[in-house]
Amino acid sequence: MSKELFTATVESVGPLKMKCSSRNFLFHLDEPESLGGKNEAMTPVEALLSAFGACQGMVAKSFASAHKINLIDIKIELEGELDLDGVKGINKNTKIGFSKITSKFYIKADNTEQEIRDFIDFIERNCPIRDTMVNTPEIVTEIYSSR
Numbered sequence: 001m002s003k004e005l006f007t008a009t010v011e012s013v014g015p016l017k018m019k020c021s022s023r024n025f026l027f028h029l030d031e032p033e034s035l036g037g038k039n040e041a042m043t044p045v046e047a048l049l050s051a052f053g054a055c056q057g058m059v060a061k062s063f064a065s066a067h068k069i070n071l072i073d074i075k076i077e078l079e080g081e082l083d084l085d086g087v088k089g090i091n092k093n094t095k096i097g098f099s100k101i102t103s104k105f106y107i108k109a110d111n112t113e114q115e116i117r118d119f120i121d122f123i124e125r126n127c128p129i130r131d132t133m134v135n136t137p138e139i140v141t142e143i144y145s146s147r
Contacts, residue, residue: 014038020047035084045098049078055129056103060119063126064109069119073108101133 008022016037017030029044031037042050053076064071079102086094107116124130 014040017041018044045080045082048098049080049101052101052127052129052133053078053103055127056105056123059123059127060107063122064119067119067122068111069115070110071107072110073106075106077104077106078102079104 006022008020011019011021013019013028014030014037016035017028017040020027020029027047028041029047030039030041031043032039035043037043056076057074060069060071060074080098081100082098083091083094083096085091086096105120107120109116111119
């Protein structure tokens with residue numbers, strides 16, 4: 001088994017704005033003003049949807065030729081349903097994470113509808129982000145406090 005460790009660091013740089021970095025890359029996340037942020041970047045849930053779509057697109061582009069898919073273009077739109085009453089703590093019985101995520105694939109390829117459907121099934125079975133969301137990993141929390 002070949003395991004590789006991926007890492008990321010997140011640091012506070014504003015009221016709710018966070019600087020996210022990994023390797024030599026960085027981006028920011030924030031919340032809209034209606035949720036206490038400054039609306040200077042996408043939200044963490046928007047970033048999750050983006051990461052999910054990007055992962056699906058990368059799997060598609062990486063494996064299209066092996067599956068005899070003449071992939072000319074791909075676009076994936078994602079929608080996530082989130083109940084803000086749960087996030088804000090207004091309703092303790094409401095799920096705080098997404099209750100539904102929909103991926104809409106727009107594929108341009110010289111293939112039959114069935115070949116494309118079979119390929120989308122392959123993408124869904126082989127997307128690491130989807131697998132992580134469907135088969136939740138063990139999550140460990142470690143706390144390092146300084147005064």
